[in-house]
Amino acid sequence: MYRHLERRLVDHLREFLRRTYDLEIANIVVEQPPQIEFGEYALPIAFELARKLRKAPRKIAEEIVAGVGAIPGFEKFEVAGGGYINVRVSRAELATALAADLSFAGRSSADRSSAANVPPGKVLVEHSSINPNKAAHIGHLRNAILGDTFVRLLRFAGREVDVQNYIDNTGVQVADVVVGFLHIEKKSRAQIEALAAAPRFDYLCWDLYARVSQWYEEDKSNLQARAATLRAIEEGNNETAAIADVISVAVLKRHLETMERLDTEYDFLPRESEILHLHFWDAAFTKLKEASVLAYENEGKNKGCWVMRRAGTSAKPLTTEDPSASPSASLGASAKAAGSEGTDEGEIAEGKITEEDQKVIVRSNGTVGYVGKDIAYHMWKFGLLGRDFGYRKFYRYPNAHDCWISTTDGEKDHPHFGDVAEIYNVIDARQSEAQNTVIEALRELGHGEAADRYTHFSYEMVALTPRCAAELGYNLSEEDKARPWIEVSGRKGFGVKADDLLDALIISAGKEVDVRHPELSEAERASIATQIAIGALRYFMLKFTKQSVIAFDFKDALSFEGDTGPYAQYAVVRASNIFRKGGFDPDAYCRDQASRVSTADFAKYLTGESGNDIWELWLAASKTSYIVSQCIATTEPAYLAKHAFQLAQLFSTFYHRYPILSEADEGRRKFLLTTAAVVRRELIRVLAAMGIGVPPVM
């Protein structure tokens, strides 16, 4: 609602400016006034126009207010301060529309969003991508929760989305655990298979992985075992590769189970083994050489390798007499000249990249590194490779949704994966350079459009506070104790496992539920505790903006009060309680003709002081689709968490201030009940987009 009105406002204003001043303003800034009394929208446009029109901002604002005319849904334009234009919408009309939206409650979100505005084509979101050699930890949880929430946001906006989880099953990390079982534990294949079938095999691997790292430290010659194992795994069709497959598949299943606890599902699991065995790289390599994206290095430390320019570096002229010629500083002065010079500079160097700026794609022994495989994989994602995976069903979720996995020769009938219009890779900020190198490779291959639709959804890591590390029993150096946070390390076995954190959250929530609802069965209490735990965890991971390092601490993560998921869940539960006590069905309430509030009544109850109060709640409730589009445009789900919290907070105040069932005036009671029904509905939708369900009672 809010979003549609804003668009209408901007369109009218743009047209007015064109007509009146002959000005074309592409981006008209719209804000919200600091106080609800001032209106719903604020336009600082007059300040921006002041210089162009050589007039005082206030004068311009007055002209706009006088001339813009009537816009459906809006009531009033006012000049405020030195030149702000405050805009008031028709509260009654907006409330009527928002209340009526409840009648579409049963429809899918795609029906709600205006289909015309949905961009064409499928979106591919890759997230999780956990090495299948040990248990998932809190860092992986942040990734999966960000990724899964982004998927939900895209679907909310009507996009068709494929969710992929890339599995590096042939890398050193898996090799290390194989080494551990074979060389340290001296296990046979049969014994490993038996262990892999036991519960929480990933925990066993977690510890073993740390011990292997230790074992390498003790005697560097032990590293030979890793090299030999890695080679055997990459080759395939041998005992070592078979053992690696047993391990990686078993751990992968554990990861899927862990993520399922968080209501996170995947559609397809592309594996590195198939990138290798189906020769994706060979196809990519040919194209990369043809397009001269790769250069063969004849000398220096990278002699014998195929290299690419590292992303973020630029070709520098050999003579730097003119400092203004540097590519980044040249745009303002003489963009045209700088553009041609830029290519000249590249040619002057004849594609020669300084050793420092070289990224090795193919090693001198002919094997391809991670970035090379990733380039091939991303060419596949955009349908540019000319090859495809084999597919087979791998994992079935309780809702009968199938998750597919790559194989060399798969089933005949399978969904069509890849070949998408847009991709988002949820990968932490440490891999920015590698991601940008892949994007550059696509661009240099001539696929600029694909490169533009490739988004590295970058976020910062989850680390532990020194206190948390101490609680977990790690001995810290004085230096570490003074740090704000300490990085998690799988190699050292240092971190908080995802399942452990979930278990701790469920136990903690369970204690509260047991006290509050002793009358419920154990199964009911467990189910509520689980929903609260997931709500707390998902909210916790989403409330921080992406670029903020989360310094993890059990105290904060286990909190259920204030700015938390359970707080928002509780607001919904309270709203439900009103209807239960009142004997109404909250979902059906606004659909019921008898309970419908007329536009005139909305106008009556949404004025005055208490009207302002309640209107603030309605306005917040109208913003969901606006917030969702902001989250998508900025790849920042944290705005959604903020929105959920604000909505819950406003509702809690409303709930406390206005007793509903005891309201004597029947018309007003209906209005208050409608308010509760609308907010409840919107809050449930917002929480659902965050992957958070709401328990029946709390």
Place this chain on the structure above:
RNA sequence: GGGCCCGUAGCUCAAAUGGAAAGAGCAUCGGAUUUCUAAUCCGAGGGUUGCAGGUUCGAUUCCUGCCGGGCCUACCA
């Protein structure tokens, strides 16, 4: 050395393309007519937004330089 990111209340974090008095939560202190259950609400204290310049009508936000911290900078993935 080079690249990217961060520095806001005691603590943890917000502040969309620069905009009206920089906001929450936690913690501390003080309250809430025994009511739609308090996992809640109300109130108080707490800030020269790391420092110094610059651009702008306007800077937490953009630019430059410092100070402090993190990550990346492998023929690992």
